[in-house]
Amino acid sequence: MATTKGNKRVYLTWTDEMDAALLAVLVEHHNNGDHAQNGWKPHVYNAAIRNVREKCNVEITKDKIASRCKTFDKHYEVISKILSQSGFSWDWVNDKLLIDSDDVWNKYMEANKSAACYKNKVVKNWDAISTIYSKDHANGQGAQTGAESAQVLPEQVDDASPDLPQKKQRTGEAILSILEDLKTSFNDSLKSTEPLPMPSVTSPAEILVTLQMVLDLARSDMLKSYGKFILNERLFQALLELPMDMRKEWLLLLN
Template sequence: MSEKRKQVSAPTQSKKRGYIVWNTQMDTILISVLYNQLNQGNKGDGEWKPQAYQAVVDELRTKLDMSLTTENVRNRVKIWKKHYGVIMEIRTQTKFKWDEEKKMVEIALEDLPEWMKYTQANPSAASYSNKSIDHWDDICVLVGPDRAIGDGGEHHEEGATMMDEEACDGASSSVDTTSTSSKKKQKRDNLAEAVTSVAHTLKSYVEARLKATPTLGGKEVYDEVSNVIGILRPQVLKAVSMFVESPIKFQVLKDLPHDQKLDWIILCLDERRAM
């Protein structure tokens, strides 16, 4: 019976389409590991090094008892790159509004006619209207500035499918297609130029936004918590999740002396469990 339950809770994969379904818990672990790998210098030339992907596989096996491959992790990162590409194209080349608090392209009723025209020419954008993009700030930091145009980034026609799949906890696709039309090539060239112009200021933009609003990004919280003396690995993710939801408690953590930070984290976690 226990084996059946484990099989049901594991991520499902479609042999026909090559999808591995990712949920929020898996994404949280992925983000945490990639930040750690970034700090260790395991990213270069615009791509994560093999050991970074392997570290994610190992952590998912340890924390969730899941057997994924490094290719599964690569495909999830590719999906993030595609999300980033579609959203940045909308933000840099159209007048449609971006809701920074909700992390979504906001299409008002009066903008629907123009949005329909835009999506007819850019079908992959259709599923991004009024849909919040999970982990957007982390996506910007981890894959945004060096988004690979030629490494799966051209497959924007998959955008609608990906967004529909992620409505049910997210999907990672290993589908590989190639476009040779001059129209698509021109679109990729335009997108590459737009991304390049944004890349130089993206990191500072994200950091400034985090300071200007009470909403916390994963990197700031993770860096602070992971440096607390004596904290255990299982406690790190729990504390990150808690402090992202409670900026006031996180500010207290930052203000405390180093020898009291761990006590504060344990106290907050105990209070959370008692709720």
């Protein structure tokens, strides 16, 4: 990345430490819903500039942050598409794609030649990037902020306790609510000649990609969770509302 200073071009090389300092701020403010219509709110850029300066002793600008964010966005767009296909997973140790075989990769390349450089590309901080840039599959309009999420959640009882028994109770209530909705829909269909509409559900591939993003989740726990979410759309949506650092603990409690 180059900027002009007088008659000289000043180049900025982003290091792993600078990326980590920038993404730490973006994840925090993403979880707080600090998004503007066309990017981040001004105080987010100021916080990122300050954190990179304190942690790395490097001065950056809003424009340089925006440019770096475009790179992160491209990484997410390409890698998440690959991970949604069978035969691919994420290597959390080496920070790159884990491919079942050359045949799997070659088959994918037949229709996606532009992604060729990602076969062995190291992309660090994938957990943070996927948290910030994951798309809202329900409406296709980009990441849903925490504030937006709060507006669409059903009302909760004010005196609900946050301990484990209450969580299990709410899960049971959610299942009963789904069954009641299905029963009502079925009964209504009997009174009409209109066909029963199919409920909108997340694809198995999207569920698998989301679980693969959870750090250090054992294979057996991933499979248990996969089985639950295939059968229960509301449980999967509840997982998406949790910050990335809370998902593993919740999945283990759920299993």
